[in-house]
Amino acid sequence: MTNDNIITTDVVIVGAGPCGLFAVFELGLLDIKAHLVDILPKVGGQCAELYPEKPIYDIPGFPIVTGQGLVDNLVEQIRPFGPTFHLNQMIEALEPIGTADAPRFRVTTDAGTVFETKTVIVAAGGGSFQPKKPPIPGIEAYEGNSVFYAVRKMEAFRGRDILIVGGGDSALDWTLNLQPIARRVTLMHRRDDFRAAPHSVEQMRALVASGQMDMKLGQVTGLKGEGTALQAAICRDSDGQTFEIACNTLLPFFGLTMKLGPIADWGLNLNENLIPADTEKFETSTPGIFAIGDINTYPGKLKLILSGFHEAALAAQKVHRYVYPDKRLTFQYTTSSTSLQKKLGVA
Amino acid sequence: MHVRVTDREGEQRELEALEGWRLMEIIRDWGLPIKAECGGACACATCHVYVAADWVDKLHPPREEELERLDEAFDVRPNSRLACQILFSPELDGLTVVLAPELD
Ligand SMILES: Cc1cc2nc3c(=O)[nH]c(=O)nc-3n(C[C@H](O)[C@H](O)[C@H](O)COP(=O)(O)OP(=O)(O)OC[C@H]3O[C@@H](n4cnc5c(N)ncnc54)[C@H](O)[C@@H]3O)c2cc1C
Numbered sequence: 001m002t003n004d005n006i007i008t009t010d011v012v013i014v015g016a017g018p019c020g021l022f023a024v025f026e027l028g029l030l031d032i033k034a035h036l037v038d039i040l041p042k043v044g045g046q047c048a049e050l051y052p053e054k055p056i057y058d059i060p061g062f063p064i065v066t067g068q069g070l071v072d073n074l075v076e077q078i079r080p081f082g083p084t085f086h087l088n089q090m091i092e093a094l095e096p097i098g099t100a101d102a103p104r105f106r107v108t109t110d111a112g113t114v115f116e117t118k119t120v121i122v123a124a125g126g127g128s129f130q131p132k133k134p135p136i137p138g139i140e141a142y143e144g145n146s147v148f149y150a151v152r153k154m155e156a157f158r159g160r161d162i163l164i165v166g167g168g169d170s171a172l173d174w175t176l177n178l179q180p181i182a183r184r185v186t187l188m189h190r191r192d193d194f195r196a197a198p199h200s201v202e203q204m205r206a207l208v209a210s211g212q213m214d215m216k217l218g219q220v221t222g223l224k225g226e227g228t229a230l231q232a233a234i235c236r237d238s239d240g241q242t243f244e245i246a247c248n249t250l251l252p253f254f255g256l257t258m259k260l261g262p263i264a265d266w267g268l269n270l271n272e273n274l275i276p277a278d279t280e281k282f283e284t285s286t287p288g289i290f291a292i293g294d295i296n297t298y299p300g301k302l303k304l305i306l307s308g309f310h311e312a313a314l315a316a317q318k319v320h321r322y323v324y325p326d327k328r329l330t331f332q333y334t335t336s337s338t339s340l341q342k343k344l345g346v347a
Numbered sequence: 348m349h350v351r352v353t354d355r356e357g358e359q360r361e362l363e364a365l366e367g368w369r370l371m372e373i374i375r376d377w378g379l380p381i382k383a384e385c386g387g388a389c390a391c392a393t394c395h396v397y398v399a400a401d402w403v404d405k406l407h408p409p410r411e412e413e414l415e416r417l418d419e420a421f422d423v424r425p426n427s428r429l430a431c432q433i434l435f436s437p438e439l440d441g442l443t444v445v446l447a448p449e450l451d
């Protein structure tokens with residue numbers, strides 16, 4: 001890779017959950033621009049993925065706000081600082097390339113984006129959200145050739161006999177997207193009720209009615225094939241009857257689960273999958289790498305959004321020392337400082 | 348009050364249960380392997396259990412939200428429930444469940 005493809009920046013934030021988002025604000029007030037990376041196609045972390053419509057009651061100043069409502073407000077609040085989002089990408093590698101006094105890091109994502117940055121804020125929460133893998137005996141043998149938990153390139157599925165399992169939006173969206181290019185698509189769900197957008201369900205039912213695809217009720221219990229080539233899925237319906245569906249491709253969509261993922265390989269100290277950080281600046285054992293939000297641990301840690309916000313504010317102060325070693329940092333309030341208000345675009 | 352839980356290796360344990368606790372919290376509190384990733388918000392389906400046949404009708408029926416979330420569990424059966432949606436009360440003393448397989 002040539003230097004032209006490397007993004008040079010002051011800070012890379014791993015994870016666009018509420019704490020990563022608010023870190024952009026605290027950094028922005030100190031004139032530090034951030035790049036945020038998340039494996040999900042949207043920002044908001046657990047709030048947006050696990051409980052977008054549920055109310056949160058313990059955010060100061062908001063007697064009640066939904067998970068998505070909080071995320072929307074955070075995005076609005078950081079807009080003046082123009083963060084760059086890199087979504088649908090997982091940060092895989094993090095290598096130190098500087099010194100302890102002047103740290104620098106090379107950060108690489110699985111989509112090939114490379115950053116050279118002075119500091120890194122790990123705001124990875126409960127870990128990266130990754131597809132759940134069903135415990136079907138022998139499924140590993142087919143992974144990558146016949147079994148896929150996500151669709152990266154649609155073309156790879158042209159002409160295939162595809163069995164899609166699930167009843168949510170991912171299952172329905174991929175059914176509709178792949179139906180025109182596959183040889184045949186079968187959608188299987190355990191019951192005749194779908195959680196997906198009603199419009200997608202209607203479209204799917206219309207395709208079934210006109211004979212352009214199949215829909216079956218049941219669950220996959222086993223797989224048949226040779227080597228890495230799948231030939232059929234063994235299925236069971238709600239009466240316990242077993243049947244087979246011939247297919248060379250299986251796409252199971254059982255939702256997402258949080259996994260620590262590549263963070264374990266970054267050379268940071270870990271304590272039961274959490275990153276120890278100090279409580280003065282939320283820096284890890286590696287100077288220049290910070291850990292805020294649910295991913296960190298220290299005596300008295302509470303896994304609350306509120307705590308992550310506080311941690312973001314303190315980490316930003318130390319990031320400033322690395323980014324602007326010669327500048328003095330004076331404490332200011334947003335209510336009274338014209339310079340802060342200018343940065344926010346309100347003065 | 349007690350609940351009887353069979354783990355994925357087939358071993359049965361009798362756990363002391365407290366009124367007002369969720370079945371998921373009781374199982375987790377005793378250190379049995381139940382992921383319960385969302386902490387009981389009916390958002391993850393990682394607290395899936397099978398309820399013993401003679402207990403199925405003694406539980407309040409699952410709400411729509413629970414049925415929808417069960418779509419994200421594996422090997423769902425007619426006696427499948429999410430342990431975080433069962434609030435423990437004296438009538439449930441002796442409730443018997445089996446931990447369902449966990450999705451990786
Ligand atoms: C159902 C439920 C209800 C809750 N209710 C409350 C409440 O009422 N009040 C409260 O304060 N808290 C509540 N919480 C907890 C709260 O959601 C968390 O404390 C908060 O989300 C933590 O924020 P975070 O930014 O640290 O991490 P997260 O929200 O977990 O976000 C981390 C992000 O980082 C991404 N990521 C991780 N690793 C990588 C990688 N290597 N590359 C790319 N991306 C990566 C993940 O995909 C994720 O999007 C609740 C949680 C749940 C599940």
Ligand code: FES
Nearest residue numbers: 387389392394431
């Ligand atoms: S703990 Fe998540 S659904 Fe029960």
